[in-house]
Amino acid sequence: MKIIKSFALGIIMLGAPFLQAQKSDLGAWYMYYGNNKISKKLNLTNEFQYRSFDALGDMEQLMVRTGIGYDLTEDNNNVLLGYGFILGKPYENGEKTENTEHRIFQQYITKQKFGRFNIQHRHRLEERFLDEGFRMRFRYYLGFNIPISNKEMKPKTIYASAYNEIFLHLDSPVFDRNRVYGALGYVINKNMRIEAGYMNQIQENKNRGQVQIAFYNDIPFTKD
Template sequence: MDFKAILFRILPGLILLLELSPPALAQSERVKDFNNNGWYMYFGDHKLNDRWGLHTEVQWRRHNVLKDPQQLLIRAGINYDLTPSAMFTLGYGYIETHPYGDFPAAGTFPEHRIYQQLQLRNSLSRVGLLHRYRLEQRWIKRAGAETSTYLNRARYMLKATLPLIGTSTDAGEPFLAAYNEIFIGFGNNIQRHIFDQNRAYAALGYKINDAAMLELGYLNQIVQKANGTVFEHNHTWQVSLFYNLDFRSN
């Protein structure tokens, strides 16, 4: 059995172990905060030439599905294709977070973020797989603070897509999508939340044309607050538009 086959066998178990560990460590003092949110998102990876491209992204995140503000996220990056199935991205993000839930922040606060990302694509039979590895350097200025707090975070996402017609997803055809993403904090300023959050997602998608796809899905997000005792359980409706432009000349 080759290395890739072994990895695919053990990876689900590792992800499950990481998800289960934080509740076990904090079970005696955990406080649960349940929320219903809505995330409305645009993603674009735009080819400039055979190697280079641009990433653009806007996420409008709302508390109580649509009624109240939760977050505004704007992210951009420079893509470089290492191979046809591997892409590296270096980018910047701005995030504005608003108070929400039963344990809200003291006020609205900004975050500036630099990130490095590697995406690997492959497939198992009809299932397309995307592995995304991301490192983030974060500067967060809490409400009332005079200076920003610097934090490091690592993320890993495994996403699977399954065409519902044929062996590949073509224009005008639906598909299913699912992913799990784990967030781990590290560095000097991490308090009691080394486990930062986990996101589990399932969606129905539709490929509009060669450049555009739409996904309608549900996200179960578990977030551990910095104090280590409050865990958000966020039930989140997601609407995602993927629109990738190709600026290469014919």
């Protein structure tokens, strides 16, 4: 417990200077990810994200996603069908506005391990029902988790995390955005971990950084 408290305090101290930055310079994302087995082959995913223009109070976006996945092979290959609801509150001409999105998505995840490198590839296709119309988007995510204080991602392990994700529209303009991320994490137990880092999001006309804090919960709903 002392290790968790020290890790959390380190995250706060590390992130404090960034969170005090102007909202036009740096935002903050707080995220919960649940990936819970409901049978030997099926898993339920739940995701909640609160995105802010500043440390907390000026909401940029609220995102809720859920889905049912199926393991093609044990722990390494998974297909999923999901739904997401996104409430956005961007600024337009200095005024706060509001928009909503309903999203259906299909994804395929495959995992690999080379030495200490735990690698994940995620391919996702999204059907997006926006206030201004319908769009489709493809995303490719390449992520790494690398244990530091142990050789494996076992309980009480500090690890490094990194990913790159590119977003492409299926119409014009093709390029939507690219995200590059780096973080430190702590494995609390075999089913839970916490992570804090920095993500830079590159779009056609802007480039913006985000401090991110994420909690991962993989507690199974079944003993099978």
